Amino acid sequence: MVEHLAKNLVELKKEFSKMYDGGSQIQEIIPKSKSELFPIEDHDLKLLHEFATKNPIYYDSFEKTIGQTDCIVYEGDINKYWLNSIQHSSSRAPFSPTWIMSGYIGALFAKKFGYSEVIDIGSGDGRIAFCAKVLGLESYSIEIDDVLVELQKQLTTILDFRPFCADAVHFDYLSLNLTHPIFFIGGLAQMGGITLSSGVLEKIYSIPNLRKNSGWVFAGTHSKKYTPDPKNKAGWGTLIEKNNLKYVQTISLPTVWTFHEPDETPYIFAVSR
Secondary structure (H helix, E strand, O other): OHHHHHHHHHHHHHHHHHHOOOOOOEEEEEEOOOOOOOOOOHHHHHHHHHHHHOOOOEEEEEEEEEOOEEEEEEEEOOHHHHHHHOOOOOOOOOOOOEOHHHHHHHHHHHHHOOOOEEEEEOOOOOHHHHHHHHOOOEEEEEEOOHHHHHHHHHHOOOOOOOEEEOOOOOOOHHHHOOOOEEEEEOOOHHHOHHHHHHHHHHHHHOOHHHHOOOEEEEEOOOOOOOOOOOOOHHHOHHHHHHOOEEEEEEEEEOEHHHOOOOOOEEEEEEEEO
């Protein structure tokens, strides 16, 4: 189901990007209801729409039929949050979110492979952690920017995905009593993601029961404007090999920063061993 949803979402995004004639800084879509192309429970879709409608980064929404799918289009602006997020001296990457539907599919992957907790590192507005909670997983979001954490707290009135305002490299992961977690790392490898991931990996590897019991998800890129990694994996190959991670799968999903690009963002799934 994960691959099926990812493929259909990519096709939906391509159709949407061709027809979209609005002027908003960011835009994304969520199907209105369950269908053959998007066999998502209406309860889950309702919560995803509630996340968008209560999220202050979106200022408008409207219905649109895209291909065979009735959708709600959400338009927004992240400039204020983007600018604030780069002011922290230890910030590894500015705020630029994945799509809510992409976060849901990523969390669905975590559930499919039996993870019990999702930890959203560099979580922005907490959408991945929120989607994990929608799917019944324990979830935590860790974000260094206090303004974004305050935004997240507004959204915990829908579901409590437990946001923390902290530097993920120095966070006390023992305090979460994790058993079988998967970590979603925010930020491209070439934009501070390597430093962030290396620090979090070091912390998790110092906890014996988690060293060989954790999953990892890295947002990659195939853009030619970035120097490619000699080990490939969309910028993450060297880090995966250096930390003795086992590559599992790549799933391409729409993100805010690839809306006008022909290629989606490849999410690299790996496991500790």
